[in-house]
Amino acid sequence: MSALEPFSAVEIIAAKRDKAVxxxxxxxxVIDAYTRGAVADEQMSALLMAILLNGMNSQEISRWTNAMINSGEKMNWSMLDRPTVDKHSTGGVGDKITLPLAPLVAACGAAVPQLSGRGLGHTGGTLDKLEAIAGWQASLSNEKMLQVLQECGAVICAAGAGLAPADKKLYALRDVTATVEAIPLIASSIMSKKIAEGTSALVLDVKTGSGAFMSDPLKARELAQTMVGLGKDAGVKTLALVTAMDVPLGLTAGNALEVRESLEVLAGGGPADVVELTIIFAREMLELVGIKGKDPERALKDGSAMDVWRKMISAQGGNPDAPLPVAKEKLTISADASGTVLSMDAMSVGVAAWRLGAGxxxxxxxxxxxxxxxxxKKPGEKIVAGEPLYTLHTDTPERFARAQEVLEGSVAIGSTDVKRLPLIVERIN
Structure with missing residues (x-):
């Protein structure tokens, strides 16, 4: 141990290995030393595994989150003339809610500084979706973010390098050390970025079901409660909705396909589940910052949310009128039986989209x-043998076989009752 360092990584690893607080x-x-390179990756890997196996209490999680926030800059939106509110989703299949939601909430009078991420594995990333729009830029300076927020009321962009840099290093390490699933680490990763982002209020969308990170509703609840606690400790008004991800959201999974579907929602149409969830989240966000008398449903119907979308896309260099990319090849998979679609496994659809090149x-x-x-066709709908069930899109047709392989058995067709999670499983505040 260097004379200048007050602790050694080894003693901290041993403490957590032995279940100490x-x-x-x-x-x-340990967070500061790891960020500046004084703690090695293999040492932090050992500590992360000890945390995964032995857990952390709420005080430890809170302090870990604060240490990650303090590793970088904190953003400040106090100069805006309206309250800030953000939403974060733990990710799922076909989860394009951020795209119509941010402009919708802005159209109702709040400011939405939406720092988003990229997809990894079977869950799509908001930034990848928006990059399907010609010219659109994900990386903005803090000054540009503020300018877009002031002019449009919403901005969707990548978190800058200065925001919770400890989390960037830890996230990459968790990914390659099988420690992603640890609830203290998930909660602190999400909340350190969201608190450093400077929003005054936050609504969390914690997904559960086969296509979610937290497939078990009890684990999803634990994660939601942990994150709500961290937000409130930091003075951010926070609530969470645990929502269904047993079936894909909407009728598309994939970047340009999901942008197209989001535009249908902003135009007053779109799939019922996407519209319903978008409006539920908009209402929760507006209520959290005390904006009353604005009806998000009307803002979708009267075109005001679409106006904000077009302005926001243009402000970030995108052309809202440019045609969206279309894959070179497509393949239709048809139903092999007639009846009612009873279930559709979200994870299989997500993995198939990823294998087609979407992730x-x-x-x-x-x-x-x-x-x-x-x-x-979605669960609850009737289908006849030979009718299309899925259409697969890719530029590389040799990918079709592996996508079809994972879709085998992803749908059950029969005549019994459809068993589905409710869209909103639980509300935690």
């Missing part, structure tokens, strides 16, 4: 904007 100074030091298997890989899946 880490002290505030130990947590502050990436490691950070930094490029994605195909036009790749993905269109869904023609």
């Amino acid at each position: 880490l002290t505030n100074p130990q947590i502050d030091w 990436r298997s490691r950070q930094g890989e490029s994605v195909q904007s036009g790749a993905g899946i269109e869904i023609h």
Whole structure:
């Protein structure tokens, strides 16, 4: 141990290995030392595994989150003339809610500084979806973010390098050390970025079901409660909705396909589940910041949300009128029986879209904007043998076989009752 360092990584790893509670100074030091390179990746890997196996109490999680926030800059929107509110989703299949939601909430009078991420594995990333729009820029300076927020009321962009840099390093390490699933680490990762982003209020969308990160509703509830607690500790008005991800959201999974569907919602149409969830979240966000008398449903119907969308896309260099990319090849999969669609496994659809080129298997890989899946029938709908069930889209037809393989058995057709999670499983505040 260097004379200048107050702790050694080894003693902190041993403490957590032996189920001890880490002290505030130990947590502050280990996050800071790892960020500046004084703690090695293999040492932090061992600590992350000890946390995964032995957990953390609420005080440890809170301090860990604060240490990650303090590793970088904090944003401040106090100069805006309206309250700020953001929404974060833990990710799912066909989850394009952020796209229509941010302009919708802005059209109703709040400011939405939406820092979003890229997809990894079977869950799509908001930034990848928006990059299907010609010219649109994900990376903005803090000054540009403020300018877009002031002019449009909403901005969707990548978090800058200065925001919770400890989380960036830890996130990459968790991904390659099988420690992604640890609830203390998920909660602190999400909340450190959201609190550093400077929003005054936050609504969390914690997905549960086969296509979600937290497939078990009890685990989803634990994660939601942990994150709500962290937000409130930091003075951010926070609530969470646990929502269904047993079936894909909407009728598309894939970047340009989901943008097209989001535009249908902004134009007053779109699939019922996407519209319903968008309006529910808009109402929760407006209520959290005390905006009354604005009806999000009307703002979708009267075109005011679409106006904000067009302005926001243009302000970030995008052309809202440019045609969206279309994949070079498509293949239809038809139903092999007649009856009612009883279930559709969200995870299978997500993995198939990823195999078609819509997602990436490691950070930094490029994605195909036009790749993905269109869904023609959802659970509860009738289908006749030979009718289309899915249409697969890709630029590389050799990908079709592996996507079809994972879709085998993804749908059950029969005549019994449809068993589905309710769209909103639980509300936690």
